[in-house]
Amino acid sequence: MSGGFPGRRWLAPDEVSWLQLFLALFCGSLLGWTPTLVTLHTIVLLLLLVFIRVPLLLLVITAAICWILGAFAIDPWIDALGQRLLTAKDLQGLWTQFYNAPVLPWTRFSNSMVTGAVALALACSPLWFILSWKLRSMVQSAAN
């Protein structure tokens, strides 16, 4: 018997783990907030999603919501966050190492929107953790 809310099984199937829910929310937000898919980490992420089993509908909905949110509301904040991080004096050594290291430049971390989007997705991790934990509890109680 399906409990919780209509279509809950599509978003969070029975016996899905909280880690799978967390990864769907985290990857969805990262893909949605990053303005372009032509970066190494997004391509790797998309390839990884072939091998990692996560609720794809939840991931797609999260990505769509984050993309719309970025396009119409929070893009200036993402950009400002990225610029603040990339120009922070304490981080200049780290960015210089990244910039001259192999592979990492292909992630386009030196772009303010990309860095801002990754930082925001990481900053929202506790929120995704709580949300996935709650969702998992809801699934368990509904299953019982």
Next chain:
Amino acid sequence: MSRYGGLIRWKFAIPLVGFIVAVVVYVMMFLDAHVRDAVTHYATRLNGAEVNVGRLRTSVFGGFVELEKVQLTDPEAPEFNRLEWAKMRFELSGSALLRGKVVIQDASLQDIQIRSKRERPGYVLPPPPPEPEGPGLKEKTMVLLQPVKQELMQNAMAFLKEKNLDNPLKDVNWEELPSTLAVKGLQSELQAKGASWKGMLGSLPDAQTFASMKADLQKLKPPTDPNQIQTAIGQLESIRAQAQVSVMQVEKLAQQLQQEAATIQSRIQNLDELAKQDLAMLGQKLKLPDLDFKGLAEELAGPEIKRYVRMIETYYAQIKPFLESKEQEAPSKPLRRAGRDYSFPLANGLPSFWLQSAQISSKETAEGPLGDMSGKITHVSTQPELIAQPTRMSLQGGFRQSQILSFCRCG
């Protein structure tokens, strides 16, 4: 084991490993041969005649491509190559590429030959059907020659000005030219004819004459008395004779005017011929040499230019479909921000672009225009301060056929 399944989709692992192994085997064993076949096929189509690639080597991890003994058959003379080179190598630094930099370690093209003799004649592809629309070879040649023509005219005018010959026609008596004389004669004749035509037109019966004839006709009544019939017939005959005389007068004048108009028209057409006589006369006065410039130009540059235009046309026809861009709508404003790019270069890091070495050399052939040349350029970079190496260029060689045995230019 949960019904939904674990985090990793293990069932994809075996196909993935299989796929990776297949790709590696393909790259190691078949890639070079397939790329060589593809290059030969498409280059032959592009060239319009057989293209041979002696050897092709690629290395994914070494980051290089090498083509050896490449021969492009000349479609107009299949026993010769249009172009041939012994070795072409292009090597990129893999570690720089991983850092997002383009470092070309070696870009060389060795022993280029033009019009070299082939071991056996190459096959020539049948020519493509001609395109109906667009300018033809002649028009394109004209377009190509237009700047040359303009430059020649400018040089000629500058030379004449320098020799105070910029107005060489100032001593010409224009009144003596055959066309001027003919036009003047025609004008005076037309004036005389005009007066004569006026007199002839004045002698013609006017509208009043025809009106009176009409009135006389209307006055005639059918006779009621048989005795008056003879009188009426006489009157009718008199009016008819009068009208016939008038009509004949008009017809005769019209015929005469037509003849004279035809004569004048033929004399006006004759003015074209007289203009040529004018040019000949002016040429004699200016002492111009009697040169057939068109023939001379075609003799000197025509075949060579036409050959290259035809070659360019062949290549252009092949790549035209790729160059034609489809109509694209104007890009709308992107919904997402592009962000700002920062750079964090190291003092001794790599520049964004660095051409470490590029070499080119050619070999002289009996038919071709090239000599035994060799050129090299090193350390071209977008940020020279990072590589701390000066850009060097050298060129040396000779043209034995032109008795230039050797020269060297280094810098």
